[in-house]
Amino acid sequence: MITRTVSKDPRTTRGDLVNDLQRAGTKVTKATISNTLRRQGLKSCSARRIPLLKPVHVQARLKFAREHLDDPEEDWENVISSDETKIELFGKNLTRRVWRRKNAELHPKNTIPTVKHGGGNIMLWGCFSAKGPGRLIRVKERMNGAMYREILSDNLLPSARALKMKRGWVFQHDNDPKHTARATKEWLRKKHFKVLEWPSQSPDLYPIENLWRELKVCVAQRQPQHITALEEICMEDWAKIPATMKSA
Incomplete structure (x- = not known):
């Protein structure tokens, strides 16, 4: 679920994921989320600023x-x-x-x-x-x-x-x-x-x-x-x- 969520919306925060999982009945920490995503090759980075293109x-x-x-x-x-x-x-x-x-x-x-x-x-x-x-x-x-x-x-x-x-x-x-x-x-x-x-x-x-x-x-x-x-x-x-x- 964690990987699927951030793949769908890369702007999802660890806090968002903690809250989503709590509502689903699973209690996890932000550190666990970071470690899980890191094992999947995903890491938190600053979003690049690019021109708004029409x-x-x-x-x-x-x-x-x-x-x-x-x-x-x-x-x-x-x-x-x-x-x-x-x-x-x-x-x-x-x-x-x-x-x-x-x-x-x-x-x-x-x-x-x-x-x-x-x-x-x-x-x-x-x-x-x-x-x-x-x-x-x-x-x-x-x-x-x-x-x-x-x-x-x-x-x-x-x-x-x-x-x-x-x-x-x-x-x-x-x-x-x-x-x-x-x-x-x-x-x-x-x-x-x-x-x-x-x-x-x-x-x-x-x-x-x-x-x-x-x-x-x-x-x-x-x-x-x-x-x-x-x-x-x-x-x-x-x-x-x-x-x-x-x-x-």
Whole structure:
């Protein structure tokens, strides 16, 4: 019954199972339930967060996957991806264990500083390819379409040259309204950029998301104390991430 119940509804809790079995006349503990499910190869894990997909999104993702299923690796090595992300000050502190004596839990060496509401944040734009990182810049104002096009003009082409991208390289960005605006599309067309068509609601397919996650973990481990340090650490750690990490 236990295995059948959780197979039908994986969100069933151990407490739910204890209550269901008690109503059926069987008394068990949560530990017994855990052991029983573990013997069946089932363990409790955090549910993964994934995009909420409508049928049209599913079809677009499937179409994209089929169209690129047999693309040679060399084609993907000729793609530059760009994106924006927000990095919080104190916002990604990792849980860390410390060796300490009794009643020393508040000693500065044994604590991780936190502040209300995250302590501030910075917005970054960056790009990368399989050959390594392109430029990373801080966006200090609210980004609109005009600013986005200026960022691409000032940073994307220099990044492509620095990375020694092959002729005919492909640009990839997501479907943010600033990216898909008519003026942006026209600007890209006039610059003769070849843009990779990208399915909506597909951050899990977007390779730069892995890079942002890696950057945020590295920054959190260094625990910057103010915004200036946060920006400096982001720039330093971005430059340190190897090309193999970005193409993973």
